Amino acid sequence: MSRSQRVDSTGFNSLFREALSRWQEEVVQLDLVDPVTTEMVRLRCAEHHDCHT
C-alpha cells in the first residue's frame, strides 16, 4: 500500500472543489471549540487521511 499521492487531488470538479474549501473554512471558524484543539484535530485528521493540502 502506498501512502504517497496516487492522483492529482486538485484536478476534480471545480465547483465541488471550491464548495469543499468554503465548507472547511466555515467549519474552522466555528468558535465553540478553542482554536488550539481545533487545529490539533485538523492536523490529526489530515495526517490520518494523507491529506497534502
Next chain:
Amino acid sequence: MRESTSDFFERVLGGRTRVVKELGNIHDLAWEVTDKEILGLCKLRIAMILGCESEAKSMGKQLNSLKVSDLSQWPTSNHFSDLEKSCLRFTEEFIIDVASIPDDSAFAIRDDLGDEGFVNFVNALLVIEQRMRLLIVWQKMFEGVTV
C-alpha cells in the same frame, strides 16, 4: 413524518447559517459529480456499517431492490457490475480504515473513471460519510434516540 436529515442539521446548527448552507451545498454537489446509483449503493453500505437505520431505510427505498437485498454479500452477488463492486470495496475500506486502503482498490476505480472521476468519487464519499457520522453523533446528543 420523520424530520429530514437536512432539516435536522439546520435545527442543530441553529444560527450558523453559513455552515448550514455550505454543508447543504457540498452534499448536493457530491450527488451531481458522481453516478447517483453507485453513490447511493455506497451510501446505503455506509449506513449499514455505521448502523444508521434512518439513512439505510431511506436509501433502501430509492435503489434497485435486488441490489439492496444482496448488498451485504456484494462480493459474491451477480447483481453488481465490476465498477460497483470496486466502489463498494473502496467504500468499506474507506469507512473501516481510511489510512490503509490498498493501492489495488484505488486503482480499480481510477482505471474505470479516470483521475478526475476517481477524485470526485472519493470526495463525494467523504461528504456522505462525514454527514452520516455527524447525524449519528448529533442525534444521540440532541435527541437521545436510535439512529
